[in-house]
Each structure stands twice: as C-alpha cells, then as structure tokens.
Amino acid sequence: MDKGLQSALMSVVNDINSYIDNCEYFDKYSIKEISQGLRAYFSRGGKRIRPAIAMWSCGICGGDPKKVIPAASGLEACHTWTLIHDDIIDNDDTRRGGPSVHVIGKTQAEKSWGKKDSEKYGETYSILIGDMLQGISVSMILDSVKAGVDPKVAIEICKLLESDTALNLIEGELLDVQFEYMDIKSINPDLIYKMIWGKTGVLIKYAAVMGAMIGLNTIDMNNEKVKALGDFAINIGLAFQLRDDVLGLIADEKKLGKPVGSDIVEGKKTLTAFYALETFSESEKEEFLSIFGNPQKAGYTGRAVELIKQTGAIEKTSQKAENLTHEAIEKLSVFPDNEYKSYLSGLAEYMLMREK
Amino acid sequence: MDKGLQSALMSVVNDINSYIDNCEYFDKYSIKEISQGLRAYFSRGGKRIRPAIAMWSCGICGGDPKKVIPAASGLEACHTWTLIHDDIIDNDDTRRGGPSVHVIGKTQAEKSWGKKDSEKYGETYSILIGDMLQGISVSMILDSVKAGVDPKVAIEICKLLESDTALNLIEGELLDVQFEYMDIKSINPDLIYKMIWGKTGVLIKYAAVMGAMIGLNTIDMNNEKVKALGDFAINIGLAFQLRDDVLGLIADEKKLGKPVGSDIVEGKKTLTAFYALETFSESEKEEFLSIFGNPQKAGYTGRAVELIKQTGAIEKTSQKAENLTHEAIEKLSVFPDNEYKSYLSGLAEYMLMREK
Numbered sequence: 104m105d106k107g108l109q110s111a112l113m114s115v116v117n118d119i120n121s122y123i124d125n126c127e128y129f130d131k132y133s134i135k136e137i138s139q140g141l142r143a144y145f146s147r148g149g150k151r152i153r154p155a156i157a158m159w160s161c162g163i164c165g166g167d168p169k170k171v172i173p174a175a176s177g178l179e180a181c182h183t184w185t186l187i188h189d190d191i192i193d194n195d196d197t198r199r200g201g202p203s204v205h206v207i208g209k210t211q212a213e214k215s216w217g218k219k220d221s222e223k224y225g226e227t228y229s230i231l232i233g234d235m236l237q238g239i240s241v242s243m244i245l246d247s248v249k250a251g252v253d254p255k256v257a258i259e260i261c262k263l264l265e266s267d268t269a270l271n272l273i274e275g276e277l278l279d280v281q282f283e284y285m286d287i288k289s290i291n292p293d294l295i296y297k298m299i300w301g302k303t304g305v306l307i308k309y310a311a312v313m314g315a316m317i318g319l320n321t322i323d324m325n326n327e328k329v330k331a332l333g334d335f336a337i338n339i340g341l342a343f344q345l346r347d348d349v350l351g352l353i354a355d356e357k358k359l360g361k362p363v364g365s366d367i368v369e370g371k372k373t374l375t376a377f378y379a380l381e382t383f384s385e386s387e388k389e390e391f392l393s394i395f396g397n398p399q400k401a402g403y404t405g406r407a408v409e410l411i412k413q414t415g416a417i418e419k420t421s422q423k424a425e426n427l428t429h430e431a432i433e434k435l436s437v438f439p440d441n442e443y444k445s446y447l448s449g450l451a452e453y454m455l456m457r458e459k
Numbered sequence: 460m461d462k463g464l465q466s467a468l469m470s471v472v473n474d475i476n477s478y479i480d481n482c483e484y485f486d487k488y489s490i491k492e493i494s495q496g497l498r499a500y501f502s503r504g505g506k507r508i509r510p511a512i513a514m515w516s517c518g519i520c521g522g523d524p525k526k527v528i529p530a531a532s533g534l535e536a537c538h539t540w541t542l543i544h545d546d547i548i549d550n551d552d553t554r555r556g557g558p559s560v561h562v563i564g565k566t567q568a569e570k571s572w573g574k575k576d577s578e579k580y581g582e583t584y585s586i587l588i589g590d591m592l593q594g595i596s597v598s599m600i601l602d603s604v605k606a607g608v609d610p611k612v613a614i615e616i617c618k619l620l621e622s623d624t625a626l627n628l629i630e631g632e633l634l635d636v637q638f639e640y641m642d643i644k645s646i647n648p649d650l651i652y653k654m655i656w657g658k659t660g661v662l663i664k665y666a667a668v669m670g671a672m673i674g675l676n677t678i679d680m681n682n683e684k685v686k687a688l689g690d691f692a693i694n695i696g697l698a699f700q701l702r703d704d705v706l707g708l709i710a711d712e713k714k715l716g717k718p719v720g721s722d723i724v725e726g727k728k729t730l731t732a733f734y735a736l737e738t739f740s741e742s743e744k745e746e747f748l749s750i751f752g753n754p755q756k757a758g759y760t761g762r763a764v765e766l767i768k769q770t771g772a773i774e775k776t777s778q779k780a781e782n783l784t785h786e787a788i789e790k791l792s793v794f795p796d797n798e799y800k801s802y803l804s805g806l807a808e809y810m811l812m813r814e815k
Contacts, residue, residue, distance in 0.1 A: 128622050128626070132626075132630055133630070134630055134633055184590075191586065192583045192587075212640065227548045230544055231544070231548075231632060234540075234629055235625075235629050237593050237621075238593075238620075238621035238622060238625045239621070239622065239626075241597050241618075241622075245614050245618050245621075246618075248611075248614060254611050255610050258601050258604060261601060262597075262598050262602075264594075265594035265595070265601075266595065266597075269590075269594045270487075270488075270594055270595075273591050273594075274490055274493065276587060277490055277493070278490060280583050281490070284568065284571070285572070
C-alpha cells in the first residue's frame with residue numbers, strides 16, 4: 104500500500120475510533136458488564152475499510168468527509184453487531200484475536216454465579232448485546248444531522264441501511280447457514296454469488312452510496328455519481344471476496360494467518376471451488392467431494408487444492424477479480440482527479456493485490 | 460370496557476393491522492420462509508395497546524392520530540422483535556397460541572432437510588428474523604415522514620426508541636435473566652422495579668411520548684404536555700404490571716387462561732412476592748422459599764399464596780395499582796376534555812380492573 108493511501112486510511116481509523124470511544128451510547132448502563140460486550144470488537148482494531156469508502160465517496164463528490172464520521176461509525180457498528188450474532192450462529196469462540204461476545208458473557212457468568220448454565224447465559228448476553236448495538240448503530244447514523252447532514256438525507260441513508268442493506272445482509276447469512284444443510288449438488292455459482300453479495304457486497308456498496316448521498320446532499324439514489332460509486336463498490340466487494348478465495352488456496356501461510364486449504368476442510372462454498380466442480384470429471388468430482396468439508400480427510404487438503412488448480416479455476420477467479428477491479432476504477436472516470444479518487448483507486452488495487 | 464372505548468380500540472387494531480399487512484418490507488425475500496417468521500406474531504392478533512396509546516396521545520394534543528400509524532406500527536414491530544428474541548432466551552415454544560419463531564424455523568428445517576440439527580437452525584432463524592424485524596421497525600418509524608410528520612420529529616422519535624427506550628428494554632430483559640442466576644436474597648424490590656420498568660414500562664412510556672411529539676410537532680421532550688403524557692404512561696404501565704401480579708395469585712383461572720399460582724412455581728420475581736418476603740417471619744420465609752420456583756413443590760402453591768395473602772401484600776399491591784391509576788388520570792388534567800382524553804382515561808381504568 105502506498106504511503107499516501109496508508110496515511111489517509113490511518114486518519115480514517117483515528118476519526119472513527121475517536122468517535123466510537125467518545126460515543127455516549129456505550130456506557131450508560133446500570134448493568135456494568137454491558138459496556139464490555141458492546142465495545143469488545145471495536146477495541147481490537149479493524150481496518151475500517153467501509154468507513155474509509157464512505158468518507159472518500161463523500162470527498163470525491165465534493166463534500167466534507169468529516170460530515171460522514173457519525174454515519175460511518177454507525178455503519179461500522181452495524182457490521183459489528185452482525186459479527187456478534189454470526190459468532191453465536193457459527194459457534195465461533197474467538198474474533199479478532201480475543202473472545203467472542205458470547206464467550207465474554209459466559210466468563211462474566213462464571214465469575215458471578217459459577218459454571219452452571221453459563222453457556223446459556225453467554226448466548227443470551229450476546230443476543231442482547233447485538234440487539235443493543237443495532238439500536239446504537241441506527242442512532243449514530245441519525246446523529247449525522249449533528250454533523251450538518253440534512254435531516255431528509257439522514258432519514259434516507261438510515262432507511263436504506265435498515266430496510267434494504269441489513270435485510271440483504273441477514274438474508275445472505277441465512278443462505279450461508281442453509282448451505283450447511285443442503286446437498287452440495289443443489290448449490291450452484293448463482294446461489295453462492297447471492298450469498299457473497301449478502302455477506303460482503305451489500306455493506307461495501309452501502310458505504311459508497313451513503314457517502315455519496317451525504318457528499319451530494321441528495322436523496323436520489325439514481326443520481327449518476329451515486330450510481331457510479333455504488334457500481335465501483337459492488338465490483339471491489341466481489342473482487343475482495345474472490346481474492347479471499349484464491350488466498351485461501353495458494354497464499355503464503357505465514358502472511359495469511361490461517362492454514363492454506365482450511366476453506367476446503369471447512370467445506371466453505373467458494374466460487375472457485377464451484378468453478379472447479381463444473382469442470383471436474385465424474386471421478387475427480389467424487390474424489391474432491393470426499394475431501395471437501397470432511398475434517399477426517401484434512402490430510403488430503405493438498406490433493407483437493409491440486410485438483411482445483413488443474414482445472415484452471417484459480418486463474419479464472421484471479422482474472423475475474425482483476426477485471427472487476429479495472430471496471431471498478433473505470434467507474435470513477437465520471438469524477439475529476441482529486442485525492443479521494445486516488446485513495447479509492449488505490450484501495451481497489453490494494454484489495455486485489457493483498458496477500459492476507 | 461365501555462362500548463365507545465371498545466370501538467375506538469377496534470379502529471386502532473384495524474389501522475395497525477392493515478398498515479402491517481400492506482407493508483412492503485415483509486415480503487421481498489428470495490428465501491420465501493423469511494416472511495412466515497416476520498409475520499407470525501402479528502397474524503395472531505394482539506390488543507395493540509401501545510399503538511392505541513400513541514395514536515390517542517397524538518389526538519389529545521390536537522394532532523391527527525392517523526399521522527402516527529407508521530410509527531405506531533413500528534413500535535408494535537419493536538415490541539414483536541423483542542418477543543422473538545425473548546422466546547429463544549426463555550426457551551418458550553409457544554406465543555399467542557402458536558409456535559414461537561424458533562419453532563417455526565425448526566419445523567421448516569425438518570421439512571427441508573430432516574431432523575438433524577433442526578433445533579440449531581431454528582435458533583439461528585429466529586435470531587436473524589428478530590434482527591430483520593428490528594430493521595423493519597426503524598424503517599416504519601422513519602416512514603412517518605410519508606404520513607406528514609416533520610423529518611426532524613421523525614429522527615427524534617426514532618433515536619429516542621433506538622438509543623434509549625430499546626436499550627432500557629433490553630437491559631430489563633438481561634436483568635430478568637440475571638435474576639435466575641442470583642441468590643434470591645440479593646434481589647430487592649428496587650431491582651424488581653427496575654426490571655419491570657425495562658420489560659413493561661419503557662415501551663408504554665415511549666408510545667405516549669412519541670404520539671405527543673407527533674401531535675405537537677415538537678422535538679422538546681420537556682414540553683409540559685409531552686411530560687404529562689409520559690408520566691401518565693409510566694403510571695399505567697406500572698399499574699398494569701401490578702395488576703398482572705395480583706391476577707397471577709387470585710384470578711379466576713378460567714378467565715386468566717393460565718393456572719393461578721404459576722408465577723410461584725416459576726419463581727417469578729414479582730413486587731407482590733417481595734413485599735410479602737419483607738414481612739415474613741424467619742420460619743414463614745423459609746417455608747415460602749422452599750416452594751417458590753421449585754417445580755417439585757408445585758402441589759404447595761396454594762400454601763405459598765396463602766402465606767402471601769396473610770401479609771396483606773396483595774391488598775398493598777392492589778392499592779398501589781389503584782393509586783397509580785388515579786395519579787395517571789390526574790396527569791391528563793392539563794388537557795381539555797375530548798374523545799381522546801376519555802379513551803386514555805378509560806384505558807387506564809380498564810388496565811386496572813381487567814380480569815385477564
């Protein structure tokens with residue numbers, strides 16, 4: 104990542120962290136343990152990519168990116184409450200190098216009342232903390248008016264999140280869960296695309312659209328610039344996910360921070376795996392599916408990756424990600440050159456080239 | 460309930476049901492099973508007391524109650540998503556005479572994929588349906604602007620719900636759960652009051668305050684009329700809960716629809732039980748606590764009720780509920796006499812006198 108982009112991103116991180124640190128909604132409870140759960144994931148860092156896209160989308164439209172800080176913080180809070188509930192759903196006990204919120208709740212219960220039913224308490228706690236954070240997220244977005252955003256625009260961006268973006272996101276999560284129950288032969292790339300779109304795409308698109316609406320002071324989602332930034336974000340969101348798939352198969356493990364091939368062991372429904380499935384011979388398909396999602400065959404992960412490689416699915420995925428990124432940057436041509444345009448282009452390229 | 464009040468309440472029920480029936484946010488999903496969960500509790504009726512308070516509070520302030528329909532529907536949706544999550548937390552498999560949302564999800568999974576892990580799917584489904592409904596609730600409230608509410612007022616009532624009311628409500632739910640883990644001796648009437656306030660009071664107060672703010676077209680929560688209606692609602696909310704406690708101990712079972720004394724078997728922390736606890740001799744306390752919350756001693760529930768009766772706690776509770784209701788009606792004296800004033804007073808009296 105080049106120095107200019109890096110320092111612009113650092114400045115976003117500082118703006119958002121400082122806003123969240125000082126936000127009144129996190130620390131006003133008579134049950135003191137609530138704040139710990141509400142603040143947990145924020146306090147462990149995070150790249151703040153979505154807030155950056157929102158603030159720079161405002162900037163590229165000629166608006167003051169600082170006006171976006173409350174809404175971008177609310178967007179980050181929205182992302183965070185979905186993670187809290189996902190962690191219950193997926194039984195994930197860690198997040199960003201620390202305990203998940205349901206584990207935090209469980210530990211609180213054990214300290215106060217002992218081990219009996221502490222797991223159930225942890226789950227209850229994290230359902231409720233996620234619910235609270237959704238409310239806080241909405242409030243932050245509406246607090247945009249305090250930063251000078253027109254009330255009508257604030258209402259529109261809040262409704263866009265709550266009646267459209269978040270609903271698509273949750274539907275993506277439900278679809279991902281359904282995949283675990285479905286016969287793998289009934290899953291196809293279209294369904295996977297729909298799931299990825301919900302789980303990764305919609306919130307990145309929202310960041311760009313919301314930033315543009317604030318920057319242009321408009322509630323017209325068909326505005327040419329709003330649409331261009333929305334399309335830009337759709338493309339980089341999908342490219343990001345495709346790059347993720349590829350890294351999961353061929354990355355340098357030390358840089359990636361998780362075992363290469365773990366997506367295979369977990370039976371993660373990636374587009375790459377399904378491109379390969381469409382090309383396999385019957386015997387290759389049989390061999391691959393005997394390894395895919397089968398922890399008892401974790402030793403054969405290398406073989407499964409090899410099978411995918413032979414089909415050219417990795418090159419196909421990488422090429423697709425590259426094309427999407429170029430198309431994304433092309434969408435920005437309606438804007439004059441300025442620092443925000445260079446940040447957004449730089450971010451798109453970074454998301455394509457990253458090695459972790 | 461007198462005829463005029465009954466027909467006014469029926470008219471609210473029709474307005475709210477019709478708004479929810481036609482609301483676009485419930486039926487736009489590619490996973491068709493989502494709508495079933497979102498609509499389940501609404502379709503089983505409900506008295507719509509909170510929407511009535513909101514609409515009549517607008518009316519008593521001189522506003523058009525119809526303007527409150529979107530926000531009152533959003534308030535009902537807020538109440539409903541909290542019920543969906545509460546039902547997971549409390550392991551309640553039925554609600555309003557039908558299956559809870561987590562049971563609906565479990566049944567869907569069994570139909571599609573068989574019994575394996577269907578319980579986990581049901582829980583996931585109902586966490587996500589509740590989350591979606593919170594988003595829909597926010598969107599409905601912001602849709603107030605389409606009914607002619609000033610955008611600034613719409614923002615303020617939405618923020619009041621999401622950054623204050625809902626957070627208090629959820630904190631009340633968490634406190635109620637914590638009670639199950641706490642030693643009964645560390646629970647006192649102040650804590651119980653706090654829990655009741657969260658679980659019942661805040662949303663009734665919100666209904667009145669929100670309706671008044673729309674009726675008066677103000678964002679000033681210190682406005683004399685807004686405060687009067689807020690105080691009215693605080694009082695009737697508490698009186699409602701106290702009446703509930705009393706009915707749980709001495710009602711006509713056929714009218715009540717659940718066994719008298721079931722609160723004792725479940726160890727429900729009611730103010731009445733704790734008034735009695737403060738009066739018991741040591742031996743009475745010991746006897747009572749051996750029955751309270753102990754399903755194996757369900758046969759002794761009558762004796763526990765007898766012990767409570769002897770202390771006069773039931774009269775004390777009833778008297779308190781009556782005083783609160785009179786004070787509530789007194790708060791309305793700042794308003795001129797009109798139909799909405801008579802509905803609100805009538806509702807307060809009905810909530811005090813009801814037998815189920």
